[in-house]
Amino acid sequence: MGTVTLHLSEVFPLSQAELASAHWQGLLANIINSLAQEEFYQNFSRGCEYLSGYDSVLIVWFSSEHRPVHLYDDVPEEFAKQTMPPWFEGAYLLDPFYQLFVDNAPDGVYPLVDVAPDFFFETEYAHNFYSNTGLKDECALLVNLDKDHAILVSLGRRDEGTVSAANIDTLKLTLPVLATLCRKQQSAGEGEITFSAPLDKAFRNFGRDHLSKRECEVIQLILKGHSNKGIAQLLDISVDTVKVFNKRFHTKLNISSQAELFSLFLEAISLVPFDADIDPLTHYFEITQRP
Structure with missing residues (x-):
């Protein structure tokens, strides 16, 4: 050098x-x-x-x-x-x-x-x-x-x-x-580190088999820390519409709080196979036999 x-x-x-x-x-x-x-x-x-x-x-x-x-x-x-x-x-x-x-x-x-x-x-x-x-x-x-x-x-x-x-x-x-x-x-x-699986793809895929595209976008922004008002501005929709999407994905995923969403996200994302182009939720539900 x-x-x-x-x-x-x-x-x-x-x-x-x-x-x-x-x-x-x-x-x-x-x-x-x-x-x-x-x-x-x-x-x-x-x-x-x-x-x-x-x-x-x-x-x-x-x-x-x-x-x-x-x-x-x-x-x-x-x-x-x-x-x-x-x-x-x-x-x-x-x-x-x-x-x-x-x-x-x-x-x-x-x-x-x-x-x-x-x-x-x-x-x-x-x-x-x-x-x-x-x-x-x-x-x-x-x-x-x-x-x-x-x-x-x-x-x-x-x-x-x-x-x-x-x-x-x-x-x-x-x-x-x-x-x-x-x-x-x-x-x-360079070249001396062993790499593990990427998760960005898994994050983008989270919920895609169970939710609409817009519901997935709302979940991703919620997990990152945006408020309903912030999400509305980013997606160019009303705050009331954001609340509707919130209610829909809570029902579909059978959860009742942000704490449950956060827990479900961490559990599912940790189980994703190497570089798999799948919905982490589907994989998680299959493993845990959760409906």
Whole structure:
């Protein structure tokens, strides 16, 4: 791999004192020296935490061809045990940061509060899954590798403090060099990861054998965290029409709440065979013999 040349005074918007500090110089040196090595993302995370003021990191590789691949985390074990298995098994499909990747968002620094749908924090995903992460504040760095692959660096904070706007600005200004380092690391390590089944197709197919196309669209938007009003605007229909679709799919699926919908979705999506072009609900009903 070629030599990485960095002109620090141009790419890092820190004060002279911070830029010259032994702590930052040591962090940056460790990141560069560990390129193409196993400890790269651990060192990269320390640097991101220093720049941002967040205190935990989860780094994943997004792809249109497979489920997210775990690259690194320093999430406290009590939270990681509860949340990571279901997230990687399918809950990631409802994550606003994953939606950025699906929507081909550009490289950027994205606070969760800026990208989450209008009803996100009232969803079953937020109440029954996201709340278990313990996070009080979250922000993500999205680094696109190509049109089908990206690195997501999720930065979290679990205490009641807030990350300053200045810290977010620092991340935004340093993103070009941070993104370059990620791309260098991934280009050095391509081909070393075993992939598992993609689920985007399964998400799009969810309910197709049992519901109308519009009912499926409404369900997908509900699961992602959109309110009835938000869904009406996105689909260019009235709020009353959205409510009608809600009532119809509740009846057809024999469920009575968003909590039951969320549970049914996670159970069905986790059982989808590798790259199968099927309705996860049909497969789930066949296995569980549920009518």
